[in-house]
Amino acid sequence: MNVYIVIDMEGVAGVTHGSMIRTGHVEWRERGTRLMTAEVNTAVEGAFLGGATSVLVKDGHDSGQNIRREDLDPRAELVSGNSVTVGLMPGLDSTFDKLFLMGFHAKMGTRFAQFDHTISTATISDLSINDVVVGEIGMYGMYAGLCGVSVSLTTGDGPAVEESQALFGEHESVRVKQGLGRFAVRTFDPAQILAQIKEGAKSAMNSGAPPLEVSLPVTISIDFLRSAEADMAEMVPGSVRSSARTVQYVHEDPETAFQALQAMVALAGIAASRWASGLYKSGDAVV
Numbered sequence: 001m002n003v004y005i006v007i008d009m010e011g012v013a014g015v016t017h018g019s020m021i022r023t024g025h026v027e028w029r030e031r032g033t034r035l036m037t038a039e040v041n042t043a044v045e046g047a048f049l050g051g052a053t054s055v056l057v058k059d060g061h062d063s064g065q066n067i068r069r070e071d072l073d074p075r076a077e078l079v080s081g082n083s084v085t086v087g088l089m090p091g092l093d094s095t096f097d098k099l100f101l102m103g104f105h106a107k108m109g110t111r112f113a114q115f116d117h118t119i120s121t122a123t124i125s126d127l128s129i130n131d132v133v134v135g136e137i138g139m140y141g142m143y144a145g146l147c148g149v150s151v152s153l154t155t156g157d158g159p160a161v162e163e164s165q166a167l168f169g170e171h172e173s174v175r176v177k178q179g180l181g182r183f184a185v186r187t188f189d190p191a192q193i194l195a196q197i198k199e200g201a202k203s204a205m206n207s208g209a210p211p212l213e214v215s216l217p218v219t220i221s222i223d224f225l226r227s228a229e230a231d232m233a234e235m236v237p238g239s240v241r242s243s244a245r246t247v248q249y250v251h252e253d254p255e256t257a258f259q260a261l262q263a264m265v266a267l268a269g270i271a272a273s274r275w276a277s278g279l280y281k282s283g284d285a286v287v
């Protein structure tokens with residue numbers, strides 16, 4: 001059985017504050033990356049105990065440079081880095097059997113969820129795929145469904161786990177912490193959490209819901225925070241500007257649709273950095 005793991009960082013146990021997830025920060029280097037790697041190694045161990053024959057790990061947080069190859073279980077392969085041109089889940093195809101979504105946070109606008117956001121806090125208000133409002137959990141899981149691969153394990157804070165269960169049906173999951181608000185969290189015993197993840201990964205090899213059925217064409221719709229971001233996203237050929245802050249993209253080929261999603265997000269990011277740098281200041285209305 002072939003297992004694909006996407007691991008984010010916001011929903012890793014013991015990640016309690018923003019500097020731990022900020023690439024380059026000392027708290028990220030010394031704590032965030034270590035905790036993330038420990039969780040993924042535990043899941044790899046569990047998967048092999050449960051009968052996995054191969055495990056491919058995608059480093060799914062920020063620039064994808066969080067897991068050091070030398071610290072990862074040698075039996076697993078690693079996709080490191082991040083590039084629109086390689087697609088959402090490099091290497092994933094119908095030869096895979098199970099998807100593990102680890103270290104996840106809830107979608108933007110979720111209450112009692114630590115670090116709730118969808119892809120980018122700076123640009124996106126809502127993402128929907130085929131008229132279902134989703135976060136990153138939904139984005140990855142739906143893409144996997146199109147490849148015939150089922151979400152078999154979810155780990156993250158409480159609302160992230162609930163989000164995944166509601167979307168993909170009953171499957172193994174570990175609530176590693178409980179958000180109290182965007183910047184407050186209740187944590188549990190780290191050793192126990194690692195043990196639960198190992199057990200969950202092992203059981204996931206022989207349980208879980210079938211792959212999610214996603215109909216074609218794939219309809220992507222993004223509500224941006226500001227019209228400036230939609231202005232940029234609209235530059236993707238074939239996209240439709242359905243309102244001031246909303247851009248849609250419809251395609252029969254899932255690969256193309258998801259690549260358009262990534263391109264729109266990347267372009268919107270340029271608008272967001274212009275805001276952050278003060279470039280738009282002269283046109284900025286303050287009331």
Ligand SMILES: [Zn+2]
Nearest residue numbers: 008009061062
């Ligand atoms: Zn992340």
